[in-house]
Structures are given as C-alpha cells and as structure tokens.
Amino acid sequence: MDLVMGLEGPLISTLQQLMDIPSEVDKNINAPTRAYVRDRKAMAATPADVRELPGSYVFVVDMPGVKPGEIKVEVEDENVLVISGERKRGEEEKDGKYLRIERRVGKFMRKFSLPENANTEAISAVCRDGVLTVTVQKLPPPEAKKPRTIEVKVA
DSSP, X not given: OTTSTTOOSHHHHHHHHHHHSOOHHHHHHHSOOXXXXXXXXXXXXXXXXXXXXXXXXXXXXXXXXXXXXXXXXXXXTTTEEEEEEXXXXXXXXXXXXXXXXXSOOEEEEEEEEOOTTEEXXXXXXXXXXXXXXXXXXXXXXXXXXXXXXXXXXXX
16 A cells, blocks of 8 residues: 555545445345345254165154144255244243343254155155154165167168
C-alpha cells in the first residue's frame, strides 16, 4: 500500500482497512443458511451403523423415544437413502423444572449414498425397542455374457 508516497494519516489508514477487510455483504454471501446448519446438526447427532451382508446392506440407527410413525425412510435421487423424523418431549416431561437436559430432542436426519448394486425397490424398515433397522437388498450380479457363435457361410 505504499503507492501513495509520503502521505500518512487517517484517510490512508481507513482506505487500507477497507481494502483489507471484506465487507458485510461478502460475509453474508458465503454464510450457511439456517436450514443448512440445522440439517448438519441433525445429521451429526444421529449416529448409525452400516453393515454389508452377502445379500443386503443393513443400516441400524438408535431412535430412543421415537414412535415408528414419526420416522420417515425414503429414497432420493434414485440412490440416496434418507432416514428422518423428529424426537419430541413426552407429555409427562412438561411438568416440573429441569435440572439437567442431556437427551436430544428435535429433528434428526441421515443420508446414505447407496452402492450401484443396491435394490431400491426392495427396502424394509423395522423399529424395535428404540432401534431402527433398514435393510436394502442387493441386486443379483449381472450374468456373464456367453460368447455368440457366428455361422460362416460359403460364398
């Protein structure tokens, strides 16, 4: 910033600061939206185990206190498994005053990219004892193409 030789003072200092610090507009353009932040928190707070078995993929998610009707299992974009819902406070918990709150409530969501051999038409979901198990069957491997014999004709 020494392009202006011999000039020092508050005006030059202010101009230097304006050129070095991005404006509030620039900060807001790159800031994540509230929905994005909420979804990221919901995904981070929903742990899951994923296993591959010989004929399927199994997704196991702990869902304590969530009724099966409050859980949504969907397939987006042909190969993305989405597990979502909302955990609410029970009616019995509204009386009294909390001294400590550690159990998470609110929306939850997890997204899993399914492999190419996942059969998105054969998905089952079972919720038992607060544990959701989603099973995605595998497609059978493609059959190897047999060589085709071409008849050679006499001309």
